[in-house]
Amino acid sequence: MIGPYYRPQLTSIMSITHRATGVFLSIVGAPLLLCWIIAVNNGPQAYAGLVGFFEGWIGKLLLLAILFSMNFHLLNGIRHLIWDTGRALEIKSAYALGWAVLGGTVLLTLALAGVLL
Amino acid sequence: MSMVNPLAKARGLGSAKSGVHHWYAQRASALLLLFLVGWLIFSMFQLAGAEYIQARAFLSSPYNAAFMILLLISLFYHGMLGLQVVIEDYVHRPGLEIVLHFLTRAGAFSGMAIGIVYVLKLALGA
Numbered sequence: 001m002i003g004p005y006y007r008p009q010l011t012s013i014m015s016i017t018h019r020a021t022g023v024f025l026s027i028v029g030a031p032l033l034l035c036w037i038i039a040v041n042n043g044p045q046a047y048a049g050l051v052g053f054f055e056g057w058i059g060k061l062l063l064l065a066i067l068f069s070m071n072f073h074l075l076n077g078i079r080h081l082i083w084d085t086g087r088a089l090e091i092k093s094a095y096a097l098g099w100a101v102l103g104g105t106v107l108l109t110l111a112l113a114g115v116l117l
Numbered sequence: 118m119s120m121v122n123p124l125a126k127a128r129g130l131g132s133a134k135s136g137v138h139h140w141y142a143q144r145a146s147a148l149l150l151l152f153l154v155g156w157l158i159f160s161m162f163q164l165a166g167a168e169y170i171q172a173r174a175f176l177s178s179p180y181n182a183a184f185m186i187l188l189l190i191s192l193f194y195h196g197m198l199g200l201q202v203v204i205e206d207y208v209h210r211p212g213l214e215i216v217l218h219f220l221t222r223a224g225a226f227s228g229m230a231i232g233i234v235y236v237l238k239l240a241l242g243a
Contacts, residue, residue: 023203026196030228033192037185037235040176044169074154077147084144112158115165 010098011091018076021069029066060117064109067116071108075101139198146195153188173239182240189232197225 039050053059079097082088088097119126164175175181200221208214 019203022196022199026200030192030196033189034228034232034235037176037232040169040172041235041239047169047172070154070158074151078151081144081147108158112161115162
């Protein structure tokens with residue numbers, strides 16, 4: 001999709017972002033969920049250590065990236081499931097749902113970041 | 118060297134039957150994750166700023182433990198299927214491709230096993 005004749009479009013950018021967030025959630029997000037479960041098992045000190053990591057700026061940045069990816073992949077996944085039923089495939093609805101997904105992602109990410117960061 | 122073209126060979130043999138399995142499994146796990154990640158997000162709001170005792174009590178409760186185990190299975194399975202497609206699409210060195218497919222599957226099943234054991238350990242109070 002990259003070349004002299006490619007013009008960035010919402011649909012194609014969201015398509016590759018769906019893949020990128022999926023890969024990121026698989027290799028970073030899911031293992032961090034495991035870390036949380038293991039920390040709860042290992043006791044107050046381990047739990048405090050993990051919470052401490054997420055209070056630092058690297059941890060906060062990482063958590064923000066995971067929250068954004070999770071919300072985007074979740075909402076855009078609904079858009080994909082709607083397409084799979086054969087609905088909303090017209091360019092106009094593909095764009096309308098695309099903007100709705102982006103708006104929802106920003107709102108949900110802000111709400112979660114507000115309580116977690 | 119056969120002079121028969123591939124389409125002619127395949128014709129009349131019926132479908133391969135498992136052709137849509139990957140496609141279907143990706144979507145079935147997505148649908149499950151829709152509810153399970155919804156539960157995870159709801160729980161994140163509840164547990165925001167939680168002390169250790171609250172986090173432990175949360176994971177120890179039978180329903181939360183069950184949901185967490187379902188989430189771990191669906192999440193690692195869905196991630197495994199997704200990574201498989203990404204590797205198939207972008208990695209074109211045969212040896213590397215096989216190694217990555219192996220690591221993806223090994224990682225996904227390890228993640229499920231480790232997660233389930235730790236959740237059960239808490240939930241059953243061992």
